[in-house]
Amino acid sequence: MDQPPSGSRVIRLINTPYDLTGRDIVCYPNLLLGFKIEVPRLFLTPRTVYSAITVDLVKGQAARSNMFPESDEIEISDDALVPRLISNDAAIEVAQNLVFRWLRHKYKIYKEPGIEVVKQQETYKAFFYTQDAKNQTLLVDSVKGIELNQ
Template sequence: MDNEEYESVSLIETPMDLNGRELVCYPYLIVLCKVSMPRMFMKPRVAWTVITVDLVKGVPLRSNMFPETADINIKPSALVPAIVSHEEAVKKARKLVLRWVMFKFHAFRNPEIEIVKEQAVYKAFFFAEADGREILVDTVKGLTGEDL
């Protein structure tokens, strides 16, 4: 294996066997945020949330956990190029956290948002044959009845 033509990336872990498959990897930025909300006459309320930012569409979404990852070597041609910059993705994540805090906790003062951990990860997809047609399989979600 020639290391010059391969790139090491963090891939979201999956129970599927990916050996021997042609993968397409889609980029995300995962951000773990600690939010401190000031309250009168009490200690600040602390909340934790994970935001996943799609680095192609620029859409931030709340996640239920920070995913486990595994490092793999893959050809750069199999990576979907990120369109959204790292700084813009972090800004979008902070904006979503602020909207979530205002909705969930009805905060009347600006909370302090601390970025605790962030990681650029990829989600793998591959093509498979089902009922005589080719379908794209998401390695995290898997196949649903609608896909078949």
């Protein structure tokens, strides 16, 4: 792959049903983490649980997700990227705290579970502007989309 020109970089963008060609997009950073968790059980072998966590790299909030979304590499200018305010280490710590809270809710925890990060990927979600039927400008999340009330 060729080096991108200065002022731009190659990122992983979450796949979207929208056609983004010719649109001015803004990309929002997220860190996707896959965890392998060994939950100890009394008198039994440990239970192995897998969980995917998405961490917002601007606000530092984590949420459980049901899968790793598919993403493609694109080249984009640095001006279209929202700057990240959270480091990867801080994001992993926030995600581990969420995993502990979820495990305490889901299972009876007698000993500290073994948590291992098995997959880590920084992806971006695209946002763009569009016009509705009333010529109002709308901000569209390329993953969730919008519902137009006509």
